Amino acid sequence: MLNDQSAKVKELITLGRKKEALDLLKPCSPKEIAGIINPLDGVIKKEVFNLLDVLLAADVMVELSDLSKLEILKEIKERKFEEIIHKIHVTGEIFISEILNKSVLAARGEEIGKLVDFVILFGELFPEVESLIIKSGKDLIRIPWTKINIFNKSVVATSLFKDQLESFGFADSLVMLCRDLLDKQIVDINGMKVVRINDLKLGELKGNLHLLAADVGTRGLLRRLRLERLADRMGIRLNSRLVPWNFFQPLEPRINKLTIGISKQLLAKIHPADIANMLIHLPEKERVVLISALPPKVSADVIAELSPEVQASILEEIGTERASGILQHLSPDEATDLISDLPGEKAKRMLEIMDKKDIQEIENLLYHKEDTAGGLMTTEFFSLPQELTIGEAILKLREAAHDVETIYYVYVNDESGKLAGVLSLRDLIVSPADSKLKDIMVTQLKKVKPDAHYRDIGKLLSTYNLIAAPVVDDASVLLGIVAVDDILEMIFPSAAMRKKSIR
DSSP states (O other): OOOHHHHHHHHHHHTTOHHHHHHHHTTSOHHHHHHHHTTSOHHHHHHHHHHSOHHHHHHHHHHSOHHHHHHHHHHHHHHHHHHHHHHSSEEEEEEHHHHTTOEEEOTTSOEEEEEEEEEEEOSSSSOEEEEEEEEETTEEEEEEGGGEEEESSSOEEESSOGGGOEEOOOOTTSEEIIIIITTOEEEETTTTEEEEOOEEEEEEETTEEEEEEEEOSHHHHHHHTTOHHHHHHTTOOOOOOEEEGGGEEEOSHHHHHHHHHHHHHHHTTSOHHHHHHHHTTSOHHHHHHHHHTSOHHHHHHHHTTSOHHHHHHHHHHSOHHHHHHHHTTSOHHHHHHHHHHSOHHHHHHHHHTSOHHHHHHHHHHHTSOTTBHHHHOBSOOOEEETTSBHHHHHHHHHHHTTTOSOOOEEEEEOTTSOEEEEEEHHHHHHSOTTOBHHHHSBOOOOOBOTTOBHHHHHHHHHHTTOSEEEEEOTTOOEEEEEEHHHHHHHHSHHHHTGGGOOO
């Protein structure tokens, strides 16, 4: 919901009165401006942000919500990002590949050792370099950035004397540029794909050194190999892709711990099929980390897009409780397929901590063969008593819509609980609200038994142009439904799984 200032700024921008909008913002602090920008839609956000002086824009960007940062950076694109970076208090920029293994000098000019890494701090738009790690013989030394007085491609020097230097021990709690980021695979939120960091760009902002961007192109890789100039002389065209750091969410476990909140917020807004496509290019460990960074419902939607082999592999790697939570968000037939692909002991442990209702449904489905109606059906269907009116049925449908993944038909039961008829959603919409279901339902049902073979079900659906077929027991009690897409996956498994295959 827009606040008063946001609404006024939006109105002025929409009317093209940008100068008045800027005048309204001038008395505000960066935090107050961020509060005005956050509720606006993406296009207006960009217009307001472009009104700001670049120095003020940098301070405002830090105060914005993660979603606003993402929306603005998407609009700015890479070239505009480069222009901003060159103006925001930058006194020097450098790639890690240009400075690694350079000699580091102490206060009297004597060599301390070679620069091998950087410790960084998250929490800002561009992570800040807290200290440099120097290798001196067999020892490691840590020098705070505040004690570095020269830092360029030729010379790195500290104001400290040799006897003031502190030794350093690696710790998982610290995040380091080379150890934790360089050559690692990360999710490019903007491009919705997984890329590898070939080089990292650093820049000095307001006296502090920050991580500005990642180079994920060919030029970054050749720069690391000291072949960039040779390629240029030979006339080889190199792909240079410098991406702002905010477009990324790291996948490595120790980085994930620091950015888990941002990952959940941004990744949850990407379509599950796109996240599943990212997983195609990830090693097993990173797949598990990415799935674990998502809410259980989103994890379940992503899992449903993957091949059975990968589904089972991920659920085996993540904790039993987490896996069980994901299974509870899958439809019963999908959960059953997954359980059946897991080792017996793992499947048993997950079933033990699931809800009794879910366990009963899964065990009932596991009882049937995979190529029969009982093995293919889902127990998520919508059925109502025949005495209800159309108006009452629509209200029930609205209440249950959140719990039933797909509603093809409304099935109608008689007083004894037997399946008596069926209605399409169209029938519900066009019929008078006071009509009873029993008066307008179709009673000539095409039903199948649990042991019906999938090919026979396919013929029935094709012959009568149905989307789903009800599965009933010997007493005509509705057990579940088999949808046409479940039959297609059985008949054309390679085509159905093409988008899901990860081999």
